[in-house]
Amino acid sequence: MVLSDESRYVAGVMLLTIVTIEFGGWFMTRVVRGQVPMTDFQKSFARAGHAHAGVLVTLGLICQVLADSTTLTGLADWVARLGVPAAAILMSGGFFASSAGRDRTQPNRFVWILWLGAAALAAGTLTLGTGLLVA
Template sequence: MLELSDGARLTTAIVLLTVVGIESGGFFLLRVGTGRVPATDFQRMFFRAGHAHAGVLVTLGLVCVVLAEAATALTGFWHWLGATGVLVAAILLPGGFFFSAMGAGRTEPNGFRILFPAGAAFLGAGVVTLAVGMLLS
């Protein structure tokens, strides 16, 4: 049996609970898709992308936590980045899609688009750190 540190166990438990939020996002998306919530084509596209990124990145992020615990000797900041960088991206990237599309009749992203490069940076840094940690262990 894989033993997780207390921090990893707490992180994974919290992240698993966020799946309920992703599920409610799916319900919202269903309401948008059936016309119950008015949205522009741009908003529908961004809402779908935000929901998809949330689900995929949370799943990948959980895998990264387990791999950082089980398959690396990373410590300190590097362990944190390898274990949770993707999870930080799982907040920033979907947030960028949803928040930048908010507002009645919006047809282009607002200032929350700044979350995209921040999320991409955490995603890249997290997976590269984890991969290097695995290769060096």
């Protein structure tokens, strides 16, 4: 299998982000041990942010290979390649940012970042899926 330069570059950057996800896993072990004071809501959002990062980075790597199998060009090609990786950043960041603050029990105003990530995920997967079906 030969990857395009675009896929190789995006996949390389994504693989480097796994170190930050590992750091998040270490942080989560501190949270579940009670070493980091958090409300139940904040613990739930921290778990969700960490899980979304890991799952979406993995899916984003798969999308790079699949994008090479389409005939998409221009903006559509980049939406297909970068939608899921952008969602990994935005959704996990949205969970973390919207739960930040002392004794928080509900999302703050930064919850919009989470929804922007959901839109990026939808755009990326719809574009890539359509590109695969019409290739």
